Each structure stands twice: as structure tokens, then as C-alpha cells.
Amino acid sequence: MEHIESLLIKNGLLFAFLFVGVIMWLSYQISHRLLNNKIPGVALAVIVGLGLAFLGEKKGIADLPLFSGMALFGGAMLRDFSVVATAMGADIEKIKSAGIAGLISLVVGVFFSFLLGVIIAFAMGYTDPESLATIGAGACTYIVGPVTGTALGVSSEVIAISIATGVVKTIVATVGTPLLAKSISLNNPHAAIVFGGLVGTTSGVTAGLAATDPKLVPYGALTATFYTGLGCLLCPSLFYFVLRFLF
Amino acid sequence: MKIYGVALLAFCFLFGKIVGTFLGQAIGIDGDVGGVGFAMVGLMFAQGWMTKKGWMLTETKNGILFWSSMYIPIIIAMAATQNVKAALSGGWVALLAGVVATLLPMLLVPLLSKIGKPKN
Numbered sequence A: 001m002e003h004i005e006s007l008l009i010k011n012g013l014l015f016a017f018l019f020v021g022v023i024m025w026l027s028y029q030i031s032h033r034l035l036n037n038k039i040p041g042v043a044l045a046v047i048v049g050l051g052l053a054f055l056g057e058k059k060g061i062a063d064l065p066l067f068s069g070m071a072l073f074g075g076a077m078l079r080d081f082s083v084v085a086t087a088m089g090a091d092i093e094k095i096k097s098a099g100i101a102g103l104i105s106l107v108v109g110v111f112f113s114f115l116l117g118v119i120i121a122f123a124m125g126y127t128d129p130e131s132l133a134t135i136g137a138g139a140c141t142y143i144v145g146p147v148t149g150t151a152l153g154v155s156s157e158v159i160a161i162s163i164a165t166g167v168v169k170t171i172v173a174t175v176g177t178p179l180l181a182k183s184i185s186l187n188n189p190h191a192a193i194v195f196g197g198l199v200g201t202t203s204g205v206t207a208g209l210a211a212t213d214p215k216l217v218p219y220g221a222l223t224a225t226f227y228t229g230l231g232c233l234l235c236p237s238l239f240y241f242v243l244r245f246l247f
Numbered sequence B: 001m002k003i004y005g006v007a008l009l010a011f012c013f014l015f016g017k018i019v020g021t022f023l024g025q026a027i028g029i030d031g032d033v034g035g036v037g038f039a040m041v042g043l044m045f046a047q048g049w050m051t052k053k054g055w056m057l058t059e060t061k062n063g064i065l066f067w068s069s070m071y072i073p074i075i076i077a078m079a080a081t082q083n084v085k086a087a088l089s090g091g092w093v094a095l096l097a098g099v100v101a102t103l104l105p106m107l108l109v110p111l112l113s114k115i116g117k118p119k120n
Helices: A002-010 A012-034 A041-055 A069-073 A076-089 A092-123 A129-138 A144-152 A156-180 A189-199 A202-212 A214-246 B002-026 B035-053 B058-069 B071-080 B084-107
Strands: none
Touching (some): A002 A012, A012 A069, A012 B071, A041 A156, A041 B084, A069 B071, A076 A214, A076 B035, A076 B058, A092 A129, A092 A189, A092 A214, A144 A156, A144 A214, A156 A202, A156 B071, A189 A202, A189 A214, A189 B084, A214 B035, B002 B035, B002 B058, B058 B071
16 A cells, blocks of 8 residues: 555656546536536536645645645646647637627626726735736636736735636636526627627636527637636736736 | 647747746746736747648647647646635635626626627
8 A cells, every 4th residue: 555655656747647537527427417517517626626725735735745746737837838728729810700899808808807806805805916916817717817826926825716716707607697698688699709708717608608508609619718818918917017006 | 740739839838938027027027927828829820820831730739739628637736736725714705706707797798799790
């Protein structure tokens, strides 16, 4: 048993691949079979991840020697690398055809979410521009939050809050979209493009649209794909400067 | 070969990080600012240019797509390595900000949908 444990520790990154794979499989099964896809598998897996982080302290589950590989797997280098790779799913020609409405909704969506996140964080007692920007970025998506937080050098606590904010957003988008779809006239591709740009959290947008009308999914995903990139570009730069000027 | 795609991705990543670091320096922040965004824009342009030249082979693309598909597992690993205990004190911030930042933007859909709406 000891030998096996030391073997797993030595091959920490590979054990992390296996471990995350099992988490995702279980989460997708639970989402699909027990929850009827009401909470997307991705959101569930992220919640499981956040839950597992309680087993450790500062570095979450990676504080346990057996799971030390999780720190590399979930570290900034691989994270940013894979996020950049998602730009492949969205070519420039497509954003052109999505049209001016999609573009405007993207900018408005990122700015509005950031603003709401900042207002709430400020109301709850955060006053330094770095934390405010990170939580505001988390209100965009659970990727923009940590990317912004890492760039601005905020504490792991604030980064965790920003991730949690993004996860809440994914769940609310998934559950809320089919409920609100009628009252916001979300019943055609044009509106779906705008919706994807405004809400932006890809897993929530696609899951929410799938629950509303599967035909709308690609249109929402099209703009939502750009949302995280735009957020990663604007939040730690332009939006942060404005905050720094104000506070 | 897949490695060409991975290499292109790594180039764009490092390019973005370097631009972001310079921007960070220019404005006095230790760290890169928008590096991921610059890298993404770089990848989109590089991909468009290479496709035009006929250099973007399926295998090359697959090298990038593999890493693209790894981002969700990576996010899960990242979630599992956060300092959640310390974050719990701010739990209401996450809940409130998450709900508000989803529902209010949704309400803008009818308004922004009017832009460039095709006339039936």
C-alpha cells in the first residue's frame, strides 16, 4: 500500500489526470441520470472540485501529498495554455457574420457583468481595486476571474470567490434560461447570438439554450466563445485601470 | 503532425504573455495584463493566415484542439486547489454577484436584439 502511494505521489500529474477524469465522469453521470441535466456536468464537477479543496488548506487538495499533482494540472500555466487554445473554436469570419448585435452584446455583457460584480463586492466590504476587479471578472466567467486575479496578484481567497461567482453564474444561467426565455423573447437565432454575448459563460449558455431550444445552442455558443477572451483582455487591463483611478 | 499545432499554440501563448508583461510594465503592474487575450487574438490571426496559406492541416489543428478540450478538466483541478476555507467568509459575495450578474444581463436581451434585427 505504501509502495503504491509513493508511486502515485511520484507520478503526481498523471494521477491528477486520472483523478479529474473520475470526478468528471461521476459528475456527468449524476447530472445526466439524477438531475436530468438541470445542473450541467461541468458546473457539478467544478462544485465537487471546490468541495474537495476543503480537504486541504492554502493549496486546497494539493496540500495532501497524494494530490500534489493537482497543483500543476490546475496551475496558471496549463490553465492559460488551454484557454488560449479555445480561440480555435471561434474564427474571425464567424464573428463578422454574427454581426454588430453580437459584438455590442459582447462588450455590454462583459462590462455590465463586471460592473455588477464590482458593485456587489464593494457593498460587501471590498475596497481595493485588485480584489474588486477580480470579483467583477468572476462575475463574467469562472475563467476571467482567476486569470484577472493572477495577473493582479490577489490572494487565493479572492480568486476562490471569483471562481465561486462564476460557478454560481453557470448554474443560474442553466436553470434560469428556460424559465426566462419567453419573457425575454429568446426564441430566434438573432436573440440567441445576443444572449450568448450578454451572459457569456459558455457552459451555462449552451446548457441553458439546450434546455430552451436545442436549435439555438450554436448561435449562443458562437458569441459566448468570445466572451471569456474579451473578459481576459479587458478586466485586468482597461477595467482595472478605471477602478484604480476611482479607488 | 500534432506537435506543430502545440508548438504554434505555445508560440501564441508566449507571444501573448510577453505583450501582456510589457503592457503590465508600462502601467506599473508586476505581472502580465491581458496576456491570455492577446494570445487568443494572436492564435486567431495565425490560424487564419495559416489556413489561407494551406498550412493548417487537420493534424496540426488537432494538436491545438486537444488543449482546447482540456480546459474544463484544468478548471476543475484548479477549483480543487483553491483556498476555499478562506473564501467561505466571502460566500455571500459569490452567491449574490453570481445571481445578479446572470439575471440582469439576461434582461437586456430584448433591448439589444433590436440592433440589426432582420425585418421579416
